[in-house]
Amino acid sequence: MTRAQKVEEKFFKLLMILATYFILAILAIIIYSIFEKGLKSISWEMLTQVPQGGYYYGKGGGILNAILGSLALASGATLLAFLIGLPVALYLNVFLIRHKRMISIIRFLLDLVWGIPSIVYGAFGFSLLIFFGLQTSLLAGILTVTLFILPIMIRSMDEILSTVPVGLQEAAYSLGSNKSEIAFKIFTRQSFSGIITAVLLSFGRGIGDAAAVLFTAGYTDHLQVCSPGDLANGITRQK
Amino acid sequence: MDHNTKIEIRDLNVFAGKTQILRNVNIDIPKNKITVILGPSGCGKTTLLKCLNRLTDLYPELKVSGRIMIDDNNILAAKEDIYKLRQQMGLLSQRPYPLPMTIYNNIAYALKLRGIRNRRETHKLVMHYLQQANLWDEIRTRLREPASRLSIGQQQRLCLARGLAVNPEIILADEPTSALDPISSQFIEETFVKLKNDYTIVLVTHVLRQAKRIADNVVFMYLGDVIEQGSVEEVFGNPKMEKTKLYLGGTFN
Numbered sequence: 001m002t003r004a005q006k007v008e009e010k011f012f013k014l015l016m017i018l019a020t021y022f023i024l025a026i027l028a029i030i031i032y033s034i035f036e037k038g039l040k041s042i043s044w045e046m047l048t049q050v051p052q053g054g055y056y057y058g059k060g061g062g063i064l065n066a067i068l069g070s071l072a073l074a075s076g077a078t079l080l081a082f083l084i085g086l087p088v089a090l091y092l093n094v095f096l097i098r099h100k101r102m103i104s105i106i107r108f109l110l111d112l113v114w115g116i117p118s119i120v121y122g123a124f125g126f127s128l129l130i131f132f133g134l135q136t137s138l139l140a141g142i143l144t145v146t147l148f149i150l151p152i153m154i155r156s157m158d159e160i161l162s163t164v165p166v167g168l169q170e171a172a173y174s175l176g177s178n179k180s181e182i183a184f185k186i187f188t189r190q191s192f193s194g195i196i197t198a199v200l201l202s203f204g205r206g207i208g209d210a211a212a213v214l215f216t217a218g219y220t221d222h223l224q225v226c227s228p229g230d231l232a233n234g235i236t237r238q239k
Numbered sequence: 240m241d242h243n244t245k246i247e248i249r250d251l252n253v254f255a256g257k258t259q260i261l262r263n264v265n266i267d268i269p270k271n272k273i274t275v276i277l278g279p280s281g282c283g284k285t286t287l288l289k290c291l292n293r294l295t296d297l298y299p300e301l302k303v304s305g306r307i308m309i310d311d312n313n314i315l316a317a318k319e320d321i322y323k324l325r326q327q328m329g330l331l332s333q334r335p336y337p338l339p340m341t342i343y344n345n346i347a348y349a350l351k352l353r354g355i356r357n358r359r360e361t362h363k364l365v366m367h368y369l370q371q372a373n374l375w376d377e378i379r380t381r382l383r384e385p386a387s388r389l390s391i392g393q394q395q396r397l398c399l400a401r402g403l404a405v406n407p408e409i410i411l412a413d414e415p416t417s418a419l420d421p422i423s424s425q426f427i428e429e430t431f432v433k434l435k436n437d438y439t440i441v442l443v444t445h446v447l448r449q450a451k452r453i454a455d456n457v458v459f460m461y462l463g464d465v466i467e468q469g470s471v472e473e474v475f476g477n478p479k480m481e482k483t484k485l486y487l488g489g490t491f492n
Contacts, residue, residue: 097297097299098296098297098299099299100299165336167332167333167334167336168336168338168339169297170289170294170297170330170332170336171330171332171336171338171398172338173294173297173325174292174294174325174328174329174330174402174411175325175326175348175349175352175401175402175405176322176323176325176326176352176353176405177322177352178322181352185338185348186338186339189338189339189340190339192339
């Protein structure tokens, strides 16, 4: 190595080290401030009670309603998106295999809708609500979040399914399996862990996003015991 | 068609876009013999094999024309039931691809596709095919483990057992020993020699010694053309074509 090369090597190594520590430092600051400010406020009561008499103005109670609401919303949406998304991803990778152009068009479209900001989904869901004359409800929220996380679900499953080796597919075909057998027996098993990752990723996006549900799920400050029939009936509408 | 001939290939042409991969291929593959397709890499051997069980259907860019007769059936005809056709053949590829399930289920799955669902019979046949592939003694205690935990050589023999489990008449093998160590290769070769009484075997290879050891018939291919075919004594002992002589002499590959 010449002297110049050695200097170059050292310089870029230093840059990489600096960048890494910079990111780590920022993370540490964020975590520190969360704990520093949060630890003294958090309590068991806060997690297990609903707001009492204007909690958001500093009075008593907790945030149980918000926690349960988010969980119900995100789980429902993830389940729906999974049930729709898995067949789509399998269809792309198993049945459309002879139509390469079609596949790339569909992938492109999915990537496009992936990029739409969630507030747009919220507005879209809201306009649907108005059109059908419905009230804000958990179900409306779930449907909107489903639309929002569906492209994420499909594309991340698609990404993992497309890595199933051609040789394995040929081996399965040569045994005389048909395409649905190959989709559900071979592809899903081979990519099992990747499919779980896709589900978790979608769940994370669903639970973390507020804008999509702002208009559609509404707001409540209490818990309601509900029957499935109430779901569509605006159970969480503002009082 | 001669009754000793199992597969008769006539005027087979395969194009990938504008490139011609196989050019007017005519081959007779005799019943209960090992036919070795020999030739340098990229001469169309693998494509020829994929035509035989219509795996070419998976690749839209491949255009296949001509006739392949198996027992007086043109398998390239559109109405042919390709799922049945593929069960007439066991495929052994260059690298083993065990299915993502247990060792036992790899065989049981093939049996199920063949229509065997009875548990006791499945049990008996799994053992039978693993024995036939020379694998049973090594793995009899590990049947419930994932197949991916086996060594490459064991996986290849598992794939052979799986291929046999669909009860084929023909075994297609695409350089089945190229990824294996010498001992596993020898296992596979010995198994082939044992199996040829019951099956018609088509073996693709570029290993001359392997061809010499186990072949009954040899087809020599070069750049998509069949240069020469005949019994192993004829082709190796007294090659007629200049290209065959050069290849067998190791002058080019």
